[in-house]
Amino acid sequence: MDQILADRVTDVPRSFLREILKVALEPNMISFAGGLPSRELFPLEELKAATNKVFDTEGADALQYANSEGFLGLREWVAQRYRDQQGLDIDPEHVLITNGSQQGLDLIGKTLLNDGDDVVLEAPGYLGAIQAFSLYRAAFRSVRLNNDGIDIPQLAETLQAYDPKVYYAVPNFQNPSGITYEEENRHAVA
Structure with missing residues (x-):
């Protein structure tokens, strides 16, 4: 089977996100690992109203291929x-x-990354981004987080030492730490 698959996918490890979600979906399990919100938090009535509004204004065109x-x-x-x-x-x-963050991350990798290109990201970083960019054989350069956000001196050193194609960060409710960058930290990054 490996002979028909592209080289880039034969090296890809099993999806750790999929493994985490398997456990998180077990009945009576309260898991923060998968990043899954409680079902009670979904605004079902608002979603129904929004869906009905789309059908009222767009009709069957809303279901057509776009x-x-x-x-x-x-x-x-x-x-x-x-x-x-x-x-x-x-x-x-x-x-x-896009259909979600993973498709967006895959498109970033597909359009920007060549084998060995540097990607700077937070440590700890979002597993979904690591998985998506790994498929394109990125070289990861991690920068630690502190309570204010990313470590600015280490980020500056990393950006100077490497020529990254991508800097990936989650400044709001960072995944997996939950940290939100302070305004001063955001300005320093920008």
């Missing part, structure tokens, strides 16, 4: 929200809708 960038109406809404809330001039043509 182009690979995503449903134009949603991309227009996202662009408008950025204009209204952030003051950014975002064109819907520059918005890409």
Whole structure:
């Protein structure tokens, strides 16, 4: 079987995320490992109302295949929200809708990373990003976190020592630590 698979996938270890989620989904298990929110927290009524609104305005078109960038109406809404809330001039043509973070991370790896390219990330880092970028054989350069966010002196040293294609960070409720970067830390990163 290995002879028909691409070289990059024969080296990939079993998905540790999938293994964590298997345990997290056991009945009566309260696990924080998988990052799964409590079912009671899902806003079912709000989601029903939003779904009905989409069907009322878009009808069956909402269920039709869209182009690979995503449903134009949603991309227009996202662009408008950025204009209204952030003051950014975002064109819907520059918005890409993914099926979730893993698809987005895979697209980043697919479009930016070659074998051995450096990726700077937090330590501890999000396992999903590590897994996604591993498929493209990235060389990981980790920078430790502290209570304020990423260690700025170590980040500066790492960025100077390597020429990373990607800097991956989760400044809000960092996964897996839960740390939220302080404003001063965010400005230092920027």
